[in-house]
Amino acid sequence: MTRHTVIDSPYGPLTLVADSDGFLCGLYMTGQRHRPSEESFGPRGDGLRCFAEAEEQLTAYFAGESTHFALELRLRGTPFQRGVWDQLTRIPYGETRTYGELADALGNPHASRAVGLANGRNPIGIIVPCHRVIGSDGSLTGYGGGLNRKRRLLDFERGTALF
Numbered sequence: 001m002t003r004h005t006v007i008d009s010p011y012g013p014l015t016l017v018a019d020s021d022g023f024l025c026g027l028y029m030t031g032q033r034h035r036p037s038e039e040s041f042g043p044r045g046d047g048l049r050c051f052a053e054a055e056e057q058l059t060a061y062f063a064g065e066s067t068h069f070a071l072e073l074r075l076r077g078t079p080f081q082r083g084v085w086d087q088l089t090r091i092p093y094g095e096t097r098t099y100g101e102l103a104d105a106l107g108n109p110h111a112s113r114a115v116g117l118a119n120g121r122n123p124i125g126i127i128v129p130c131h132r133v134i135g136s137d138g139s140l141t142g143y144g145g146g147l148n149r150k151r152r153l154l155d156f157e158r159g160t161a162l163f
Contacts, residue, residue: 002026003045007055010062011149014126016051017041023074024050027124033144034121058126067093067157069127077121080106084118091132094157098136112136120144126153 002025004017017026028035045051053071060066075085087102097105099112099119106115115133122130125145131153135141143150 002040002042003048004041005044005046005048005051007051007058009058011145011152014058015041016054018045018048018050019074021074022048022050023072024054024127025074025076025123027054027127029125029145029149031146032125035144054127061126064156071127073124073127075123075128077118077123080114081118081121084115085122085124085128088119088122088128088130088132091129094159096132096134096154098134099141100136102133116142132157 001020002017004015004026006013006015008014012030015026015028016024017028019025026036026041050072057066057069057071061069075082077085083106084102087097087105090105091097099115100109102115102119103109103111108114119130119133120142122128122144125131131143131145131150133141140147140150140154
């Protein structure tokens with residue numbers, strides 16, 4: 001059974017979800033595309049260690065005091081999706097990669113569209129930084145949390161905007 005909590009952020013409420021073993025398995029924004037139903041989050045589980053650690057690290061991130069996350073995550077998806085999500089965690093703070101670059105890193109240079117689909121299904125936004133992926137021409141392309149949030153996150157990480 002999953003449990004959840006809701007924390008505040010500069011983007012509004014963030015819903016954190018933990019699996020039955022107490023691992024963080026979801027971070028969802030209000031109005032996010034591909035957000036599971038509220039019922040699937042289970043009951044409130046305030047006080048779980050993974051929630052406290054995630055909130056502490058997210059607070060430091062939004063305050064500009066930390067540029068990475070060190071959390072135990074439980075990412076559920078296909079092997080290809082998990083490979084894409086692993087590549088996302090390797091994109092340094094303040095930098096971006098294209099879908100094609102991620103496909104190349106996975107050893108499948110023709111899979112940029114599949115990389116985009118997997119990126120869009122990332123269950124742990126911000127911490128697994130899917131916002132750092134852009135189009136081949138440098139444009140901001142789809143983001144489950146909305147392009148405005150993506151732009152704000154990228155500007156924040158580049159030091160061109162503050163919350």
